Amino acid sequence: MADDGGGEVGVSFFREHYGMDDRSLARALDTALEREVDYADLYFEYTIQDSVALEEGIVKSGSRHLEQGVGVRAQAGERQGYAHSDEVTVESLELAAATARAISESPSRASAVAVRESGAGAHDLYPVELPPTEAPVPRKVELLEAIDVYARARDPRVKQVMASVVTEHQNVLIAGSDGRLRADVRPLVRLNVQVVAEGAGGRRETGYQGMGGRYEFSRLLATASWHELVDDAVRIATLSLDAKPCPAGTMDVVLGPGWPGILLHEAIGHGLEGDFNRKRTSAFTDRIGERVASEGVTVVDDGTLGERRGSLNVDDEGTPTQRTVLIENGILCGYLQDQLNARLMGMAPTGNGRRESYAHLPMPRMTNTFMLAGDDDPEEILRSVQSGIYAVSFGGGQVDITSGKFVFSVNEAYEIVDGRVGAPLKGATLIGNGPDVLTRVSRIGGDLKLDSGVGTCGKDGQSVPVGVGLPTIRLDGITVGGTAG
Amino acid sequence: MSVAVPRDIVERALARAQSAGASAADAILIESDALEARVRGTEIEFVTQARERTLGIRALVASVDGARSASTSTSDLSSQAIDRLAAETAELARATAPDPSAGLPEEPLATELPDLFLFDPADRDVDVKARIEDARAAEAAARSVDPRIANSEGSQVGSTFSRIAYGSSAGFFGEYQAATHSLFSEPVAGNGGGIQRDYWYTVARRLADLEQPDSVGRRAAERALRRLGARRVKTVEAPVIFDALTAPSLLGHLIRCVNGYAVYRETSYLAGRLGEAIAAQRVTVIDDATRPGGLGSRPFDGEGLPTRRTVVVDRGRLASYLLDSYSARKLGLQSTGNATRGAGGPPGAGSSNLWLEPGEQSIDEIVASTERGLLVTELIGMGFNPTTGDYSRGAAGLWIEGGEIVGPVQELTIAGNLAEMLADIDAIGSELLWLGSTAAPPLRISKMMIAGE
Numbered sequence: 021m022a023d024d025g026g027g028e029v030g031v032s033f034f035r036e037h038y039g040m041d042d043r044s045l046a047r048a049l050d051t052a053l054e055r056e057v058d059y060a061d062l063y064f065e066y067t068i069q070d071s072v073a074l075e076e077g078i079v080k081s082g083s084r085h086l087e088q089g090v091g092v093r094a095q096a097g098e099r100q101g102y103a104h105s106d107e108v109t110v111e112s113l114e115l116a117a118a119t120a121r122a123i124s125e126s127p128s129r130a131s132a133v134a135v136r137e138s139g140a141g142a143h144d145l146y147p148v149e150l151p152p153t154e155a156p157v158p159r160k161v162e163l164l165e166a167i168d169v170y171a172r173a174r175d176p177r178v179k180q181v182m183a184s185v186v187t188e189h190q191n192v193l194i195a196g197s198d199g200r201l202r203a204d205v206r207p208l209v210r211l212n213v214q215v216v217a218e219g220a221g222g223r224r225e226t227g228y229q230g231m232g233g234r235y236e237f238s239r240l241l242a243t244a245s246w247h248e249l250v251d252d253a254v255r256i257a258t259l260s261l262d263a264k265p266c267p268a269g270t271m272d273v274v275l276g277p278g279w280p281g282i283l284l285h286e287a288i289g290h291g292l293e294g295d296f297n298r299k300r301t302s303a304f305t306d307r308i309g310e311r312v313a314s315e316g317v318t319v320v321d322d323g324t325l326g327e328r329r330g331s332l333n334v335d336d337e338g339t340p341t342q343r344t345v346l347i348e349n350g351i352l353c354g355y356l357q358d359q360l361n362a363r364l365m366g367m368a369p370t371g372n373g374r375r376e377s378y379a380h381l382p383m384p385r386m387t388n389t390f391m392l393a394g395d396d397d398p399e400e401i402l403r404s405v406q407s408g409i410y411a412v413s414f415g416g417g418q419v420d421i422t423s424g425k426f427v428f429s430v431n432e433a434y435e436i437v438d439g440r441v442g443a444p445l446k447g448a449t450l451i452g453n454g455p456d457v458l459t460r461v462s463r464i465g466g467d468l469k470l471d472s473g474v475g476t477c478g479k480d481g482q483s484v485p486v487g488v489g490l491p492t493i494r495l496d497g498i499t500v501g502g503t504a505g
Numbered sequence: 506m507s508v509a510v511p512r513d514i515v516e517r518a519l520a521r522a523q524s525a526g527a528s529a530a531d532a533i534l535i536e537s538d539a540l541e542a543r544v545r546g547t548e549i550e551f552v553t554q555a556r557e558r559t560l561g562i563r564a565l566v567a568s569v570d571g572a573r574s575a576s577t578s579t580s581d582l583s584s585q586a587i588d589r590l591a592a593e594t595a596e597l598a599r600a601t602a603p604d605p606s607a608g609l610p611e612e613p614l615a616t617e618l619p620d621l622f623l624f625d626p627a628d629r630d631v632d633v634k635a636r637i638e639d640a641r642a643a644e645a646a647a648r649s650v651d652p653r654i655a656n657s658e659g660s661q662v663g664s665t666f667s668r669i670a671y672g673s674s675a676g677f678f679g680e681y682q683a684a685t686h687s688l689f690s691e692p693v694a695g696n697g698g699g700i701q702r703d704y705w706y707t708v709a710r711r712l713a714d715l716e717q718p719d720s721v722g723r724r725a726a727e728r729a730l731r732r733l734g735a736r737r738v739k740t741v742e743a744p745v746i747f748d749a750l751t752a753p754s755l756l757g758h759l760i761r762c763v764n765g766y767a768v769y770r771e772t773s774y775l776a777g778r779l780g781e782a783i784a785a786q787r788v789t790v791i792d793d794a795t796r797p798g799g800l801g802s803r804p805f806d807g808e809g810l811p812t813r814r815t816v817v818v819d820r821g822r823l824a825s826y827l828l829d830s831y832s833a834r835k836l837g838l839q840s841t842g843n844a845t846r847g848a849g850g851p852p853g854a855g856s857s858n859l860w861l862e863p864g865e866q867s868i869d870e871i872v873a874s875t876e877r878g879l880l881v882t883e884l885i886g887m888g889f890n891p892t893t894g895d896y897s898r899g900a901a902g903l904w905i906e907g908g909e910i911v912g913p914v915q916e917l918t919i920a921g922n923l924a925e926m927l928a929d930i931d932a933i934g935s936e937l938l939w940l941g942s943t944a945a946p947p948l949r950i951s952k953m954m955i956a957g958e
Binding site: 072075078079080081082083084085086087088089097098099100101102103104105106119122123157158161179180182216218223224225226260266268269270299300301303305379381415416417418419420421422423425426427428429446447448449451452453499500501502503504505 | 545548549550551552553554555556557558559574575576577578579580581590593594597598600601602603604607656657658693699700701702732735740742770771772774849850851883885886887888890892893895897898899901915916917918919920921922954955956957958
């Protein structure tokens with residue numbers, strides 16, 4: 021099964037380490053099915069995460085964490101029973117299955133489960149020869165030391181450099197009462213650089229940039245890419261030293277390509293997650309088929325992009341990921357579904373059932389969410405703005421899914437005066453209304469870019485890695501939360 | 506679950522790390538038993554139950570230039586796994602650079618561990634069904650307030666019992682038990698013109714100290730209802746009042762800026778400002794880990810030092826940072842007993858129970874004395890920069906004209922700089938509600954930039 025996206029390795033891993041043969045898995049599922057439940061599944065996880073961090077020119081600390089456990093879930097109608105344990109033994113599995121099934125009060129008539137491996141439809145999006153957690157620590161230390169030296173040499177105003185390499189190797193195995201048995205082996209690397217610059221009068225500013233994805237650690241060693249990363253962090257910190265206060269009020273805003281795609285994640289993506297729409301608590305409830313964006317705006321969620329941070333071969337319920345069109349040419353057309361919400365809404369799962377770890381229940385979550393490129397020239401888009409803001413780099417964002425109001429923070433922005441990019445502006449927050457913000461899109465650039473691989477999305481206390489992307493776009497009349505009148 | 510004694514596990518980890526070459530080590534074992542359930546309408550949405558144990562080990566390997574250090578953690582507590590991990594920790598430490606400031610604390614270790622009433626033994630037998638009934642009661646109460654509350658994100662209960670055991674090669678061993686119980690309700694109000702959600706919650710160390718479920722549901726419903734019909738306002742500079750739910754977020758920003766690590770790294774605008782006026786004279790902020798039953802209380806800190814009361818801001822002056830032994834050494838100060846420690850990494854510095862001392866006025870009096878401004882009931886976004894103090898966040902709340910609330914507003918941002926915001930606090934409410942480990946009474950800031958239409 022060479023096409024099984026690390027599945028074969030993954031299944032045998034849990035067999036060898038924990039004695040989880042098909043019979044033990046089937047027996048635990050049978051235990052869960054002794055009550056009347058619609059579906060039951062098992063989720064095994066073995067994750068190693070390590071990190072090495074530098075500050076004040078030296079790598080002061082290293083860390084390595086091992087997380088292992090199993091979660092057993094039983095679903096009956098809208099109800100879910102869940103039990104998890106950090107002991108991965110046949111006994112703890114049985115106990116968890118008996119706890120999870122307590123969600124249902126009626127005895128069952130279900131027949132026994134036979135689990136079988138299935139590679140059909142799965143992807144192989146992130147094969148690695150050497151798991152990033154196995155890369156030699158001294159190589160990671162050398163990279164961080166080189167980054168420190170380079171960052172300080174870039175600009176004498178750089179006073180402090182903090183950098184870290186975080187690598188992760190996650191093995192998961194999912195067995196379902198429909199007989200599914202899927203495994204996935206997921207590498208993840210991330211390089212973070214933060215610099216503190218000091219300017220006239222002791223004013224200090226920080227600049228941050230990061231990169232990563234599901235690939236080998238050695239990829240981070242490519243000089244050109246980490247140089248670019250450090251250049252970005254240094255530029256943001258030093259530019260901020262001379263930045264003037266951002267204006268407050270409603271104005272035209274041009275968003276640069278890449279990470280500003282967080283706009284789509286906050287304004288659109290969360291509101292289209294199946295759980296909120298099933299419960300009718302989203303500002304997008306019942307709006308499928310309606311116009312929610314300008315003509316020419318197409319937004320997709322795509323978990324099948326090779327090596328991307330938000331990609332998965334199969335989601336955390338064992339459903340293969342896919343490309344789901346959320347908005348097509350301005351019209352709202354799809355939801356992001358996990359198995360439970362898809363079943364309750366009579367729709368198909370979209371491979372978006374994700375969870376932080378075995379200690380959490382899956383929920384509908386985004387993967388990589390982005391807007392397709394348009395035809396406009398990015399330079400021309402900037403020239404089209406009389407007076408406004410050019411926002412290039414962003415921090416985090418947040419949305420109130422029910423009212424649809426969202427915000428995101430700008431880290432690097434410039435004023436636009438008569439179509440020309442002018443002075444840098446201090447950080448500010450942009451705020452808008454999800455169901456209407458994309459109707460304000462008046463230009464779409466041909467320069468679609470995905471982010472550098474740093475996104476983490478939080479929902480209900482669970483964090484998962486995600487990606488976003490955007491071409492340069494112009495938004496007419498957005499509220500900017502600066503301090504200048 | 507195996508039955509090994511926490512002290513044996515911790516001491517085994519310390520001994521093995523030392524025999525693998527560590528000159529000093531510490532270890533923490535965190536065990537927890539948790540249940541959570543959510544009811545939506547009359548239906549249970551989920552019930553989860555779990556037991557977890559995680560061991561964290563830190564090894565320090567001394568050299569002439571300082572100690573090298575590394576941290577590891579695992580949930581595999583077999584003897585072989587502990588031995589292997591302890592040896593790996595020492596080995597990983599050797600791959601890092603020596604740091605002259607690294608090491609276990611030199612300050613005197615805790616000897617007497619106070620009983621801080623962090624759990625009630627009677628709650629040990631808490632029944633999932635009884636907690637689910639609490640969620641049902643909150644849900645029913647929320648929906649009975651008004652016909653416009655016909656939907657919700659549900660009412661959720663949680664009960665977690667933990668046992669924390671910590672030991673170090675400096676000769677310290679301590680352990681304690683703690684519990685956290687909570688009830689959270691999030692109804693959705695709708696009037697045909699739109700929908701709005703809001704929430705209320707209660708959290709405590711003892712079940713008996715929780716707010717009654719019907720009161721939680723009712724308050725949540727009232728908060729959601731009053732947001733219906735929210736409009737926007739024109740961009741204006743005006744006073745901003747933070748309520749009991751939003752005011753603690755300002756202390757959250759302050760905590761990041763008095764954290765010893767941000768101070769020595771100079772990523773805080775308060776670095777080098779000890780003793781200076783950093784807030785209005787009416788502002789006093791205290792951190793106290795010994796508050797009985799406090800959600801941030803602990804009998805010893807994450808390095809085995811005694812915990813205490815620390816005045817952080819004394820009548821407007823910055824009186825102390827929050828320090829563990831490492832950040833204290835970097836700054837030439839003494840630890841304030843504020844080391845935090847999870848299984849997943851080395852100690853850090855953090856607040857315990859931190860609050861702003863209440864004033865004299867009720868929130869109604871503060872509103873009545875505001876000619877025109879915003880009462881913020883919800884904030885979204887992460888627009889705070891601790892290095893500069895720059896602040897800009899999304900806000901929703903109630904608009905005030907002529908000292909009276911005239912209606913709900915939304916899709917606004919409020920912006921300023923924390924240094925100026927703290928200096929501009931011109932009214933402090935009398936009610937201090939503990940809804941977490943950080944608490945603040947309602948506050949008014951005399952002017953902020955409010956961006957809207």
